[in-house]
Amino acid sequence: MAIKDYIRQRYFPQMWCPGCGHGTILNALLRAVDELGLDKNSIVMTSGIGCSARISGYVDFHSLHTLHGRALAFATGVKLSKPELKLLVPMGDGDALAIGGNHFIHAARRNIDITAIIMNNRIYGMTGGQYSPLSGPGKKASTAPYTTIDNQFDVVNLSIAAGASFVARSTTYHVLECVDILKRAIQHKGFSVVEILSQCPTHYGRKNKEGDAVQMLEFQKKTTAKLGSKALENDPTLIPRGVFVDIDAPEYCEEYDKIMKRAMKETLQKEPLKNFGNQANQTCDMA
Amino acid sequence: MTDNIKTDENVIKTNNIKFVQGNEACVEGALYAGINFFAGYPITPSTEIAELLSKRLPEKGGKFIQMEDEIASMCAIIGASLTGHKVMTATSGPGFSLKQEALGYACMAEIPCVVVDVQRGGPSTGNPTHVSQGDIYQARWGTHGDHAIIALTASNHQDVFEITVDAFNLAETYRTPVILLFDEVIGHMREKLVIPEQGKLPIVDRLRTSVKKGVDYHPYLPREDGRLPMSDFGGEHRYNVTGLFHDMWGFPSNNPKVVRELLHHLIDKIDNNAHAITRYKEHYLEGAEYVLISYGSSARSAIHLAKNRRERGEKVGVLELQSIWPFPEALVREKCANAKAVIVVEMNMGQVMKEVKACVDNPSKVFLANRIDNKLITPTNIKTLLRMIQGRGV
Ligand SMILES: Cc1ncc(C[n+]2csc(CCOP(=O)(O)OP(=O)(O)O)c2C)c(N)n1
Ligand code: SF4
Numbered sequence: 001m002a003i004k005d006y007i008r009q010r011y012f013p014q015m016w017c018p019g020c021g022h023g024t025i026l027n028a029l030l031r032a033v034d035e036l037g038l039d040k041n042s043i044v045m046t047s048g049i050g051c052s053a054r055i056s057g058y059v060d061f062h063s064l065h066t067l068h069g070r071a072l073a074f075a076t077g078v079k080l081s082k083p084e085l086k087l088l089v090p091m092g093d094g095d096a097l098a099i100g101g102n103h104f105i106h107a108a109r110r111n112i113d114i115t116a117i118i119m120n121n122r123i124y125g126m127t128g129g130q131y132s133p134l135s136g137p138g139k140k141a142s143t144a145p146y147t148t149i150d151n152q153f154d155v156v157n158l159s160i161a162a163g164a165s166f167v168a169r170s171t172t173y174h175v176l177e178c179v180d181i182l183k184r185a186i187q188h189k190g191f192s193v194v195e196i197l198s199q200c201p202t203h204y205g206r207k208n209k210e211g212d213a214v215q216m217l218e219f220q221k222k223t224t225a226k227l228g229s230k231a232l233e234n235d236p237t238l239i240p241r242g243v244f245v246d247i248d249a250p251e252y253c254e255e256y257d258k259i260m261k262r263a264m265k266e267t268l269q270k271e272p273l274k275n276f277g278n279q280a281n282q283t284c285d286m287a
Numbered sequence: 288m289t290d291n292i293k294t295d296e297n298v299i300k301t302n303n304i305k306f307v308q309g310n311e312a313c314v315e316g317a318l319y320a321g322i323n324f325f326a327g328y329p330i331t332p333s334t335e336i337a338e339l340l341s342k343r344l345p346e347k348g349g350k351f352i353q354m355e356d357e358i359a360s361m362c363a364i365i366g367a368s369l370t371g372h373k374v375m376t377a378t379s380g381p382g383f384s385l386k387q388e389a390l391g392y393a394c395m396a397e398i399p400c401v402v403v404d405v406q407r408g409g410p411s412t413g414n415p416t417h418v419s420q421g422d423i424y425q426a427r428w429g430t431h432g433d434h435a436i437i438a439l440t441a442s443n444h445q446d447v448f449e450i451t452v453d454a455f456n457l458a459e460t461y462r463t464p465v466i467l468l469f470d471e472v473i474g475h476m477r478e479k480l481v482i483p484e485q486g487k488l489p490i491v492d493r494l495r496t497s498v499k500k501g502v503d504y505h506p507y508l509p510r511e512d513g514r515l516p517m518s519d520f521g522g523e524h525r526y527n528v529t530g531l532f533h534d535m536w537g538f539p540s541n542n543p544k545v546v547r548e549l550l551h552h553l554i555d556k557i558d559n560n561a562h563a564i565t566r567y568k569e570h571y572l573e574g575a576e577y578v579l580i581s582y583g584s585s586a587r588s589a590i591h592l593a594k595n596r597r598e599r600g601e602k603v604g605v606l607e608l609q610s611i612w613p614f615p616e617a618l619v620r621e622k623c624a625n626a627k628a629v630i631v632v633e634m635n636m637g638q639v640m641k642e643v644k645a646c647v648d649n650p651s652k653v654f655l656a657n658r659i660d661n662k663l664i665t666p667t668n669i670k671t672l673l674r675m676i677q678g679r680g681v
Contacts, residue, residue: 008527011538044520046366057527057538062520064369065529065539066362067392073359077366077374078520080350081324085370085521106355256350263345 006030006040008060015054019213021172021198025090025119026055028175028196032182043086046075048100050092051126051200052119061088069099072107075114083253086186087114093134094124097153101133108162111190112252116164117182118155118193121200129203140207156244159193166192167245171220172199174241181243190251197224197239303482309473310335310377312444312480313403314343316451317375319482320490322401323349324374326363328356328382331415332471333405336377357382361389365398369528371493371519373455377403380413380422384429390464391430392530394553396537397507397515399458399493401451403467405474406583408661417661418471420583423638426466427612433550435557437564438466438612442586444478449488450566450609456491457564461556462515468611470634472584472663493517498524507549508535513556558613565618566609571597575604577673578623579656580643581632582608585664589632592666592673603673611639616646628676629653632669 007030016022033043043061047053049068056063062085066074075087096104096118107114123141124130131141136152159167166188168181178196185192199205199216210216225231227242307315314336317325325344327337337353344351350367354360357378364374378386383404393400406422408414413421422429426438437457441450447469454465496516498504500523509515518524531539532546540546557564571593572578581589586607596603606622608615623629623643629652631640637655644650656672658664674680 008538010536040525041521041523057529060525062369062525063527064366064520065527065531066365067388067530070358070362070389073354073362074366076352076354076359077324077326077363077368078370079366080352080363081367081372081374082370082519082521102355103359106359256345256352260345260348260350263342264348267346 001034003027003030003034006033006060007058011057014058016051017202019199019201020051020125021121021200021213022052022055022119024172024175025117025178025196025198026058028178029088029090029117029182030059031179032186035179036183036186038086038186042084043088044075044078045088045090046071046078047090048092048095049126050095050124052090052092052121052198053095055090069095070103071095072100072103072114072116076107076110076112079112079114080253080256083113083257088117088186089114090117090119092125093118093120093122094132097155097158098133105158105162108159108164108191108193110252111163111165111249113189113191115182115185115188115192115194118195119198120155120195121198121204122152123200123204125200125203129200129207142203142207155193155195160245163191163249164193165190165245165247165249166243168193168243169195169197169239169241171197171224171241173217173220177241184243184246188246190249303484305480305482306477307444307480308335308475308477309444309447309469310405310475311339312447313377313451313467313469314339315480315482316448317401317455318343318347319448319485319488320452320455321373321492322375322455323347324364324367324372325350325376326352326354326360326367326374327376327378328354328360330357330379330382332407332474333377333379333382333403335474336403336405357385358389361386361393361402364400365389365393365396368398368400369520371517373399373459373493375401375403377405379405379407379415380409380425381411383422383425387425387429391432391434393464394430394434394436395530396528397462397553398464399462400464401454401458401467402464403469406468406470414661416471418584418634418663419659419661420468420470420585420634421638422468423611423635426468433554435554436466436612437461437463437557437610438468439566439610440468440583441473441609442583442590442607444480446609447473448480448482452488452490453566456489459491459493460514461560462517463557466612468583470583476584495519496524505535506537507533509552509556513552561613561615562617564610564613565615567615567618568607568609569622570594570605570607572604572606572622574602576602576627577604577676578626578629579603579605579632579669580608580619580623580629580639581605582611582639585632585634588664588666589669592669595666596673608639614642614646619643620646620648623647626652630656630669630672630676632656632664634658634664
């Protein structure tokens with residue numbers, strides 16, 4: 001299908017600033033979905049609050065635009081109640097890892113089959129350029145006029161430590177790589193995290209003198225390198241890109257299915273008559 | 288002897304008589320109503336609800352999940368409701384505070400769900416194992432912004448069961464969160480419960496859209512009767528759900544007309560149906576000169592006292608509220624019209640009393656019999672005040 005078949009044209013033009021990286025991520029995500037040939041009815045996109053989170057309004061999937069930081073908690077309810085659905089959860093860096101940090105590590109710990117996409121522009125775009133837990137020290141932000149002193153999370157290490165079974169990183173400069181990684185993440189069974197370094201020229205770029213969108217994209221090209229590449233070997237200060245973890249691990253909804261089977265079997269053995277009464281009267285379309 | 292031969296029917300009947308805690312009665316009510324998803328976080332005195340459902344839900348093919356906190360629990364049930372399931376969470380004061388932002392989301396996005404608050408002493412961590420009824424206003428105004436809410440309560444386990452079924456029904460009917468305000472005494476006390484046969488109590492199922500695949504579906508366009516048929520996530524209609532003000536497609540809008548009309552709709556759908564939502568019981572109320580208004584466990588003491596006074600020929604009766612929000616103004620005004628005095632019996636600083644004062648013809652005849660020391664108010668506590676009002680010495 002054409003990309004336009006995946007968007008709600010009624011709501012365009014979108015609200016992002018010219019040069020914002022978030023549109024590129026939307027594009028990459030839709031291409032990944034298209035190349036995988038997924039049925040639009042089988043996809044639920046859940047997002048929180050932020051410039052990034054607005055992505056869910058533009059896609060022609062089931063979309064749930066929720067509260068700041070809580071997208072993964074909503075997504076967990078959707079997924080566990082209807083495991084056949086594919087859950088895509090794009091989040092801003094503040095959304096995912098400041099206010100939503102607890103939900104993030106717990107979703108990873110459960111290894112529930114959800115694809116989390118962290119649109120990391122290192123700043124709170126929507127509220128006007130305050131620093132985020134991914135800004136790192138020495139950065140300027142509207143709440144850090146003298147520069148930040150907070151350390152940043154390393155999303156990849158954090159995700160691995162928390163139990164995510166697929167962890168990857170790319171940037172908005174490397175769009176084709178993004179499409180590839182997103183395809184793998186979506187197909188992966190379990191909690192997958194894709195960090196995509198994005199640019200907010202309006203706030204981060206301006207405050208930190210990183211120039212316009214094109215210069216910021218150049219910066220992403222210059223400061224990152226592919227996992228296993230010569231460039232990375234020669235210069236370990238570069239930020240590695242690629243797939244860091246891709247393992248098979250028990251998935252939460254599948255494990256819960258086993259619990260249900262055990263629970264049903266035990267009640268059938270213990271209270272056959274009563275259980276029969278219940279079965280007759282209640283629809284259980286959740287299995 | 289032949290009477291004692293157990294037919295299948297008899298076995299089921301005895302199975303249906305239980306000696307349970309109020310929290311268990313709530314669980315039985317939820318199962319009867321068709322709950323199939325629960326998310327929660329342990330907190331006294333509500334924890335038994337989560338524990339029991341962790342066992343009972345998977346037995347019938349439903350899902351239970353213990354989330355990382357109460358915020359996440361509230362969010363998860365909203366997500367599960369959108370896939371077409373009947374959902375509930377349960378908590379107490381501190382956890383209820385954490386749920387407020389997402390509760391407002393459920394009001395705004397019109398998501399059917401049931402939220403149980405088994406009240407304990409507060410504010411803050413307060414007194415986890417003791418009783419209070421201090422969350423009346425938190426249930427009403429805990430989440431920010433103008434909105435309407437339904438909150439129900441009960442004073443005995445049979446009623447806990449039935450009001451829980453009712454809560455699910457109202458949540459579906461009005462596409463709204465419904466709060467069940469129980470309290471520690473009700474939650475933990477043991478009492479007899481008879482579970483009605485399936486079909487005895489009405490069950491309201493999800494109203495789903497009849498709009499066909501490929502035809503434009505408007506998730507937020509109310510029908511003439513104000514109801515909004517839903518479409519399950521994963522179904523044929525793909526639409527947007529948001530906590531922002533939104534148009535009939537669910538897409539964010541800041542058009543003043545859209546904003547005004549949506550807010551009116553959210554409030555009117557409940558407030559204009561207050562008469563249909565109002566639940567109450569009368570005890571010895573016929574011709575009462577002294578009307579006690581109470582709810583939850585404190586109503587038990589009020590009823591006890593009224594019975595005792597009637598036996599002595601005093602005209603004392605009880606109006607037991609089973610719905611607190613929307614506040615049953617018309618009912619209270621009517622039942623108090625001829626009273627010499629109205630005594631609101633509750634375990635807080637007069638949260639319902641303020642509502643009663645606001646709606647009766649003569650607020651100066653409204654008094655408060657309360658306890659706020661985390662102990663159940665006794666009939667004697669109420670009697671002391673009653674006798675003072677009657678001018679009869681304590
Ligand atoms: C509970 C709550 N706190 C704060 C806000 C205000 N707020 C909205 S978006 C946002 C930060 C957005 O930054 P990020 O998640 O990094 O996304 P971006 O806008 O940069 O894409 C904040 C703090 C809110 N909406 N809700
Ligand atoms: S403020 Fe920044 S993040 Fe938000 S749309 Fe503009 S460029 Fe993008």
